[in-house]
Every structure is written in C-alpha cells, then in structure tokens.
Amino acid sequence: MTIDISQFFQVFFDEAEELLAEMERLLLAVDLDNPDPEDLNAVFRTAHSVKGGASTFGVTDMTEVTHILETLLDRIRKGEMALTTEHVDAFLAAKDILKMQLDGHRLGSAVDQDAVADVGMMLQSLTAHAPVAALAPMAPGFNAPEAKVVDHSGGRRYRLELPVMVHREVTALGAELGLMGHVAITPLDHDRNAMVVTTHESLDDIIAICSFVLDPEQMVVTELPPLDAARAELESAERAKTEAELGYGFFDEIELLPPPQVGGVGYGFFQPIEQIRSTAEAGADDNRGYGFFEPIEQIRAAAGIVAEAAPAAVAAHVEEHEKKPAKGEKAAVAAGAEAGSIRVSIEKVDQLINLVGELVITQAMIEQRVDTLDPMKHERLLNSVSQLTRNTRDLQEAVMSIRMMPMDFVFSRFPRMVRDLAAKLGKKVDFITNGAATELDKGLIERIVDPLTHLVRNSIDHGIEMPEVRRAGGKSDAGRLFLSASHQGGNIIIEVSDDGGGLNRERILAKAAQNGLPLAENMSDADVWQLIFAPGFSTAEVVTDVSGRGVGMDVVKRNITAMGGVVDIRSAKGFGTTISISLPLTLAILDGMSIRVGEEVYILPLGFVIESLQPAPEDVKEISGKGTVVKVRGEYLPLIPLYQMFDITPRFADPSEGIVVIIETDGRKAGLFIDDLVGQQQVVVKNLESNYRKVAGISGATILGDGGVSLILDVAALIRSSRQLADETIFS
Structure with a gap:
C-alpha cells in the first residue's frame, strides 16, 4: 500500500506562505514604543505554526530558523526584553530566509546557505542571554550559548499518556514541550510513552503543541499535584545534568540530523522532502500507519479536545477551551474564516x-x-x-x-517595499492604505501589481523629498504615501498619492522638447503630465538602481490601457501628485451597447459612452485636411465614421441622418458615427487574439443571442485614430 502525500505538502506550502505574509504584515505594523501584546502573540503564533508544519514534514532547515526566531519572540512577548528596530529588521530578514527555503522545497530554486547562516547568527546574537531550554540544535557554524538552569518550581504538572508513536515523534514532541518547562518521559507498554510536564504555561498551550504531531483525542491528560520545594530543586538539577550531556534537552544534533550527502539534495544539513517521501512509502505496511503523516488528517478533523480518563477538573477545563474563542478576538475571526472557506484551483x-x-x-x-x-x-x-x-x-x-x-492581496506587498526603499534613500515615509477590502477580478489583480509597484517606487524616489528639504518647506520630516481603492459604477479607481514636491512643468516641457516630442502652445497641465508616459522619458538627473532610465511609465500606461483602463494625473507643485487608475471590475463580462453599421453589429463598451444623439446638419463641419467635427453643446468633437474604419457600406453617409454616440477615454472625447442603436446587453468577452489574430480597433468578440459573432470595439484606439482619418489611419 502506498500513499500520495503531495497533496499534504501543497497544503503546507500554501499555509506556510500565508503565515509568512501575515508575519511580515504584523511586524511592519507593530508599534515599537508601545507594542500590542496581542500583536506580539500573533507574530509568535505565526512563527510557531510555520515551525510545527515544517517539523511535521521534515523540513528541518525551516525548523531550525523558526526555533531561534520563536525563542526570541517568546522573550519579547513575555516582557523579558524590549522590542527594538534591530529585532524587527532581524525578524524580517528571517522571514525572507524562510520564504527562500520554502521556495527551495516547493520550486526547487537555489537556497543561499551563507545568507541562512548569517541570519541564524544574527538571531543568535540577539538571543545571547536566552535560557538554554529555548534553543534548538543549530546548523554547522552556529555557536550555542552558555547553559543555564531554569527554575520551574511552583508550576503545574500534567501527565500526558501518549498513543503509539514512533521514537522520533516522541523525541520531537518532548523537545517542543521542553520549551515550556521540564519534561520527563516514561516508557509504557506496547510502544507507548507518558510525559510529565512541569510548566507555568496553560493546558491550552500544551495541547496546541501536541496537536502538531498527534490527535489530541488519543491522548489522556491528567493534572498532577504540584511538586514540593525539595523535589522541584532535584528536578531542576536533573534537567541541568541532562542538558549538559545532550546539548539542548531532547535534541541530539548528531543522531537526529542526517549526515551530509555528497552531490545529494537537501542543502547539506537538513533532510530532503524526497527522502521523507521515500521513507513514508517504505513504511506503508507498518502497523503504526505512515510515520508522522497520519496525524495530519486526524489533526484537521479534530474540532475539540477530549480527555476520556482525565479528572473532572481537567475535563471541565477542556470543555471551557472548546467554548471560548481562540486567544483573542482576532484569532477567533481568523479561525472562523478558515473554517468557512475551501481551497479551489x-x-x-x-x-x-x-x-x-x-x-x-x-x-x-x-x-x-x-x-x-x-x-x-x-x-x-x-x-x-x-x-x-x-x-x-x-x-x-x-x-x-x-x-x-480584495485589493489587500496587492496592497499587502507594499509596506515592506516602502520601508526598505525609504531606508535606502534616507527618507522617512508613512505608508497609508484605504479600501483594501475593495474587490477586483483575480486576472486584473495579478496584472496590476507591476504597474502599481512602479508608481509607488516613483513616488518615493521622485515625489517625496528628503527630510531636510521637507523641513525647509514647512512640512513634517516624514512624507505621506497613500494607496487607495474604491468602486465607482462598474469600475474600480486605484490612486497612488504623495504629499511631495509635485511635478515640475518647466522641466517636463524642456525634456520633452529635448526628446523631440510634439508640443503645442499653451498646453494644459493635464496634457503636460501625459508627456511623462512617453517611451524613454525621464527627468532624473542621476540614473540609480531605483529609477532614472526612462523605462517604466510608458509600460505602466500600456499595461493599464491593455486592461481597458485609464490613467490620469493630478499634481500641484509643492503639494504632491496623485496618479489615478480606472479599471473595469472584470474583463470576462461587460455591459455593452449594440450598434449597427450597414449589416454588421458591433458591441460598444457602455463604460465609455456618454450619450447618443442625431446631430443637425449645421452642427457637422468639415475641416480641410483634418476630417469632420460635430458641435455638441458648444464643443467641437472629432467625428469618427465607423464605416470608414472597417470599410463597410453604410446605410447613411450623412451624419445628420444617422446616429452619433459621444464616447470618452483618456480625457478625450469623440463622436462615433453609426447607422443605428440596436440595444443594451451584457456580453461574455471572448479573446479574439488567441482564437484568430489581433485586429486593430477591436478588443475582443462575443456571441449574440442569434448565434452570430459580434466584435467589441476598442474605444481608446478609435479616439487615437480620429486625428488621422484622412490619410494616416492607424488601421492601414
């Protein structure tokens, strides 16, 4: 009999990545001057959960890092040392290392062992005075701190009667519980063991640790009378002797760690996943199950904790544990959300x-x-x-x-980037987000990450000034960077704003003239700001690894436009800049207006339509060499005859006999001349490029109710062509 454990590994990978992201979010939000105890506990729980999962699957390289990490976090949350910026930097570095190690197991990517060792030694230096009971065996090159005797007198004592377990599971569980107090293991019959734990921690915490390696329902918990002073002193002496002989409690770093394999996988000092898989398959006929993989299903199925042979006091405690929310309101909400969701590809x-x-x-x-x-x-x-x-x-x-x-999927990536980039540039930046719960189609969310990343980096590098410059201008030392999202009709509006120096109109015009860009007299600010989207445009005087090469803003504009979106810039010199992105909520289905030209029916996306009208003959004017314009409420708009675009024989050649639909995109308006309006409907967008080829002026296709295919118009391309209809059409 064999078992496919790949599904369990995938669950571990996904959950570990979510936990690491949550750890980073909590660390970036923590108040160093007055940290919230619940936030510190939450960070500790994420580290411990990652460690528990890694230990279960034999990913011991991650276990080693998280072991030191949670030791340091435990001292901080207990008030034994103050949280400092140095701690946060070290924790973030450890998170990066854990992510690298996770990717190494999941994707087979390279793991920088020097970086792993550096972070390990960094954490070790911060834990120089930690109790030895809280330290795991280190990788080669790590130095162990001096052993100290830990006094657990006065703590509660619990007897845990364990089910049948393999030796390594008992050893690992003993080591975990050894972090919480003194543990004595007594062999029982039929390959069973009992543990007596003396600790100041709660029974809840003990059971939570045990649930990583066994089903709590299979464990018998009994609370024992507390030790007297003489016995407590003897027990402490025994523990010190054991630690001196074994190194660190129950860990034997020579026997537990596999020997390095020349040319093998596993990065030298930890056990590869492939080896674990082969071990699990080889032990499939073992009457004790599949080693430490069997408890995973049991753990996930376990909803509570039942101690059948426990005394009434312990049973009552377990019942109370089941009823009350898990360690704070935040944990309860998270647990409820997890229980109410499933993973679907x-x-x-x-x-x-x-x-x-x-x-x-x-x-x-x-x-x-x-x-x-x-x-x-x-x-x-x-x-x-x-x-x-x-x-x-x-x-x-x-x-x-x-x-x-939710947009939080995107927003959560930026606090760390803002923090690191601001520190690199010597600036102070307060990052503020709003509307993180606003929802957007997953396909668009994945494509909006890169444009937003570039805009945020630009705001920090070009927008927000250095602290001394801000002080001279009467501003606070720390600049403010806002990232917001909100719904407006059928669109989502994403804005990146800063309170920096704003765009420099004169410098932009000078650079545009130097680059040979077409400029008009008395250009509006809005038109000047659009010049920064030209390819190769940059006003930076020095090229750095952050920006200044003129590559990026044109890509941002092109990517946003490809998603059916619009980019708008508002800026005031000395007060800051706001870049606004408008996107449809989804590209899969859109509200459209059916229009007819000749015998053809096209779909015009409703989000670009302002109004439709039948112009009077005197409102239509011909401009020599520039095409036709139509007068709408005192404003002359370029007229786009759709039949000329696609070489169709129309019913009407005179605009006053047909219909003109006023459309707008990128702040520009135009009149689209068609024969007739058919109706309004929701259409399912089909990708024309993947099924046929790219067609200029067409963004997609749909199937109508009569089974016919109708093309969806690309409004942005139509308006761009309105100035070139006579001779230099973009569709030629």
Whole structure:
C-alpha cells in the first residue's frame, strides 16, 4: 500500500506562505514604543505554526530558523526584553530566509546557505542571554550559548499518556514541550510513552503543541499535584545534568540530523522532502500507519479536545477551551474564516466561469427565439423564460464574485517595499492604505501589481523629498504615501498619492522638447503630465538602481490601457501628485451597447459612452485636411465614421441622418458615427487574439443571442485614430 502525500505538502506550502505574509504584515505594523501584546502573540503564533508544519514534514532547515526566531519572540512577548528596530529588521530578514527555503522545497530554486547562516547568527546574537531550554540544535557554524538552569518550581504538572508513536515523534514532541518547562518521559507498554510536564504555561498551550504531531483525542491528560520545594530543586538539577550531556534537552544534533550527502539534495544539513517521501512509502505496511503523516488528517478533523480518563477538573477545563474563542478576538475571526472557506484551483474557477458564460449565451438565444411567440398563447413558456433569465443573471453574478479578490492581496506587498526603499534613500515615509477590502477580478489583480509597484517606487524616489528639504518647506520630516481603492459604477479607481514636491512643468516641457516630442502652445497641465508616459522619458538627473532610465511609465500606461483602463494625473507643485487608475471590475463580462453599421453589429463598451444623439446638419463641419467635427453643446468633437474604419457600406453617409454616440477615454472625447442603436446587453468577452489574430480597433468578440459573432470595439484606439482619418489611419 502506498500513499500520495503531495497533496499534504501543497497544503503546507500554501499555509506556510500565508503565515509568512501575515508575519511580515504584523511586524511592519507593530508599534515599537508601545507594542500590542496581542500583536506580539500573533507574530509568535505565526512563527510557531510555520515551525510545527515544517517539523511535521521534515523540513528541518525551516525548523531550525523558526526555533531561534520563536525563542526570541517568546522573550519579547513575555516582557523579558524590549522590542527594538534591530529585532524587527532581524525578524524580517528571517522571514525572507524562510520564504527562500520554502521556495527551495516547493520550486526547487537555489537556497543561499551563507545568507541562512548569517541570519541564524544574527538571531543568535540577539538571543545571547536566552535560557538554554529555548534553543534548538543549530546548523554547522552556529555557536550555542552558555547553559543555564531554569527554575520551574511552583508550576503545574500534567501527565500526558501518549498513543503509539514512533521514537522520533516522541523525541520531537518532548523537545517542543521542553520549551515550556521540564519534561520527563516514561516508557509504557506496547510502544507507548507518558510525559510529565512541569510548566507555568496553560493546558491550552500544551495541547496546541501536541496537536502538531498527534490527535489530541488519543491522548489522556491528567493534572498532577504540584511538586514540593525539595523535589522541584532535584528536578531542576536533573534537567541541568541532562542538558549538559545532550546539548539542548531532547535534541541530539548528531543522531537526529542526517549526515551530509555528497552531490545529494537537501542543502547539506537538513533532510530532503524526497527522502521523507521515500521513507513514508517504505513504511506503508507498518502497523503504526505512515510515520508522522497520519496525524495530519486526524489533526484537521479534530474540532475539540477530549480527555476520556482525565479528572473532572481537567475535563471541565477542556470543555471551557472548546467554548471560548481562540486567544483573542482576532484569532477567533481568523479561525472562523478558515473554517468557512475551501481551497479551489483557479483552473476549476475559470472552467466554471466559461460554462456560465456559455449558459448566458444560450439563455440569450432562447430569449430571442421566444420574442416572436404570441404572448397570449405561450404565456406560461414566456414566464418560464423570464424566470430563467433572472436565475441566469443571479448565477452569473455569483460565479463572477468567486474570481473577485480584495485589493489587500496587492496592497499587502507594499509596506515592506516602502520601508526598505525609504531606508535606502534616507527618507522617512508613512505608508497609508484605504479600501483594501475593495474587490477586483483575480486576472486584473495579478496584472496590476507591476504597474502599481512602479508608481509607488516613483513616488518615493521622485515625489517625496528628503527630510531636510521637507523641513525647509514647512512640512513634517516624514512624507505621506497613500494607496487607495474604491468602486465607482462598474469600475474600480486605484490612486497612488504623495504629499511631495509635485511635478515640475518647466522641466517636463524642456525634456520633452529635448526628446523631440510634439508640443503645442499653451498646453494644459493635464496634457503636460501625459508627456511623462512617453517611451524613454525621464527627468532624473542621476540614473540609480531605483529609477532614472526612462523605462517604466510608458509600460505602466500600456499595461493599464491593455486592461481597458485609464490613467490620469493630478499634481500641484509643492503639494504632491496623485496618479489615478480606472479599471473595469472584470474583463470576462461587460455591459455593452449594440450598434449597427450597414449589416454588421458591433458591441460598444457602455463604460465609455456618454450619450447618443442625431446631430443637425449645421452642427457637422468639415475641416480641410483634418476630417469632420460635430458641435455638441458648444464643443467641437472629432467625428469618427465607423464605416470608414472597417470599410463597410453604410446605410447613411450623412451624419445628420444617422446616429452619433459621444464616447470618452483618456480625457478625450469623440463622436462615433453609426447607422443605428440596436440595444443594451451584457456580453461574455471572448479573446479574439488567441482564437484568430489581433485586429486593430477591436478588443475582443462575443456571441449574440442569434448565434452570430459580434466584435467589441476598442474605444481608446478609435479616439487615437480620429486625428488621422484622412490619410494616416492607424488601421492601414
């Protein structure tokens, strides 16, 4: 019999990555002057959870780092030492190392062992005066601190009668519990053991530790009478003797760590996952199960703790533990959220969305067929179709919401980057986010990360001034960087704002002239700001590894436009700059207006439409060599005859006989001349480029209710072409 444990490893990888991200978030938010005890406990729990999972799966390199890390965190949360910036820097460095090690196991990427050793020694130096009971065996090159006798007199004593377990599991559990107090292991019959734990910690904490390696329901817990002073002193002496002989409690660094293998995997001093897998398969016939992999399912299935043979006092304590929330309101909320969610691969979600899209198309076909029926003769059928339409719309909205993710998925990446970059540039920056719960389609969230990263780096490098410059300008030393997200209609608005020096109009115009960019007299500020999106444009005097090469802003604009978005800049010299990005909530389904030109039907995205009208003949003017314009409320707008764009024979060649739809994007307006308006509907967007090829002026395609294919217009490309219709069209 064999077991596929790859699914369990994937769960460990995913949960460890989430825990490391949570650790970083907590560390960046902690108040050094007055740290919240609950935040310190939360950081400790994340480190301990990562360590417990790594220990369970034999990922001992991560176990070693987290062991020292949680020792230091434990001293800080207990008030034995004050939290400093040096501690936070070390913890963040340890988090980076753990992420690198995690990627090494999951992706097979390289692990810098020198960096691992450096962080280990950094943590060791900060833990120079920690009790020896709190230290794990170190990797080669680490120096152990001097041993000290720890006094556990006056603590509570618990007897833990363990189920059948392999020796290494008992040893590992004893080592974990040894961090909390004194542990004595007594062998029982049938390969069972009992542990007597003397500790000042709660029973909850002991059971939480045990749950990493066994099912708490299989363990019998009994509270023993406390030791008298003489026995406590003897026990402390025995513990000191044991630690002196073994090194660090229950850890024997020679026997427990596998010997280095020449040319093998595992980075030298820890046990590779492949070796663990082979061990698990080799031991599949063992009547004790699958080593330490069996308890994983039991642990996840265990909802509470039952001590059948425990005395009434302990049983009551366990019952109380089950009823009360887990260590604070935050933990309770997190636990509830975890219990109410499942992990589903994105491929399954995409497949579901595609099927619902096809259902929407089929429903539209049925609705179009029944429109020709007599409502009196087919009343019941029409009512059923109406109900189907409502249900389909509700199902579509529910399924689309599955792909929606909070912007916090993006925002959480920036606090660390802002902190490190500000320190590198010698600046002080307060990073403020708003609207992190605002949701956006997962596909767009993944594509918006890089543009936002560039904008944030630009704000810190170019926008926010040095502290002495800010003081001279009457500002605070620390600049403020805002990142916000909000919904407006069918779009999401993401803004990156700073209170720095703002954009320099004269410098931008001078650089644009130097680069040969076309400039007009009396350009508005909005038009000047758009010049920074030109390829190769940069006003930086010095090229650094942060910015200054003129590569980036044009890519930002191109990526945002490719997502159907718009970038807008507002700036005031001396007061700061705001860059606003408007994106559709999803690219999978959009509200569109069906328009007709000749015999063809096109879809015009509704988000770009302002109004539609039939102009009077005197409102349409021909400008020699510049095309046609239409007058709308005193404003002349370029007129775009759609039939000329796609070489179609129209019904009307005179705009006063057809319909003009006013569209707007990138702050520019134009009139789109068409034959007729067909209607308004939701359409499922199909990628035309992957199924056919890229077509200029077309952003996608959809299937109509009659089964025909309709092309979706690219409004931004149409407006860009409005100045070149006569001779230099971009569609040639």
